[in-house]
Amino acid sequence: MALVSAHAVASVAPLNTVATPAISLERPADLAQREALLDLAFGRAARLAKTSERLREGRKPADGLAFAAHGADGRVIGTLRLWHVAAGPGRPALLLGPLAIHPWFRDRGLGKAMMTTAINEAARLGHGAILLVGDAPYYARFGFDVALTEGLWLPGAFERSRFLGLELKAGALSGARGLVSPTGAPVEAPSLTDLIARESDAGALKRSA
Secondary structure, eight states: OEEEEOHHHHHTSGGGOSOOOEEEEOOGGGHHHHHHHHHHHHOHHHHHTSGGGGGTTTBOOOTTOEEEEEOTTSOEEEEEEEEEEEESTTOEEEEEOOOEEOGGGTTTTHHHHHHHHHHHHHHHTTOOEEEEESOHHHHHTTTOBGGGGTTEEOSSOOOGGGEEEEESSTTTTTTOOEEEEEOSOBOOOOOHHHHHHHHHHHHHHHHHO
């Protein structure tokens, strides 16, 4: 289901041959392409080493807040997710990121469209605040402010000037203090029985081929 169309992209597409990317909720079929896009944008080792990744690893993104943008050929050219965290004890919030746009589609407004979609949808779903680690001048245009995270810290090294907050509800981060911790649902790991069954099925297919 498309949530918003990034019209700014179409207006600068070369020769008007590229269809306007549509932003939609992420689909299971997008996952492998999403991983490839993140590796292209940040480098796999570098992105997995980030402190913010400690709040995402082994967790599912927040329901209804994992977005993908698709090009004319259906491939994933943009990704953005939000994750459940606690902004200190007993204070629910969301963690935004990573935001990645394919190099061919940067500087065409797609990143801005994805950010606007994510923020608006988070507000519509009733969430109170969003945290992120990123470039302050870029994210300030969406209302993110370093002052809202002054009493918070992350589980690892981070640059204080890049740790930003946004209130979707007035006062949602007022007085927030403590360690930001993950609260999202864990990703289900396959059981040993399932893994053995998959290996057995794969072996049977090879023998019958």
